[in-house]
Amino acid sequence: MTLDAESQPGSKRLPTLEIGDDGEATLELWCKGGKGRFSVAGNTVIFVAGPLEDRACPPARAQADDELVAALSEAATWRRQGDFVSFIGNKSLRFRLNTN
Template sequence: MISVTRFCRAAAVALALVAAALDAGAARADNGFPFGLEMTLDAARQPGSKRLPSLEIGDAGEVVLELWCKGGKGQFSVAGNTVIFVPGEIENRSCPPARAQADDDLVAALADAASWKRQGDFVSFIGAKTLRFRLNTN
């Protein structure tokens, strides 16, 4: 016969294992590619502007880009830590030359990225230049 104390210990151990497994699953889910989320470039604002570039990534990898001045669309394809960004049509708004060039450089750096990694609320796209974005979690 199993004693009550022994049964309670076994139940406590089983409960702890289940809780640890659920916690580990949640931690892994937080490290996945941020499909369905919006993120903002972790960079200083440009002089005379309050805007920071942002990406809104849909569930299928479709992207709406709002840059320092321009805006447009694109598509992410992800396999493991490999990423491919294909820019779509970018709107040429009335941009000062410096902001237009910064927008073009940012789109080129995204297209050049070959891998990505997520650390908590930050996602980095890694290529010749690393771009770090903060997930908008509020």
């Protein structure tokens, strides 16, 4: 899935999230990358982030990555509408399913 957002200044990269059948997640953010785990029961979701690889990110991108991981960690529910999956908590995050 790819985050439905604008790219960061100076970069065309958008965060992606890949969730395996066992709940293991791989995150490639604006700059950082890492793993985590999703647990889903009905429309309830819990995300636990693992350590993120620090790739000498510019401060603005590193902060955006940290905020994105925090928002995923705070998400309590999720829903799918067509090719979009939303994680809903204090901040809603919308991802487009990669269909290619």
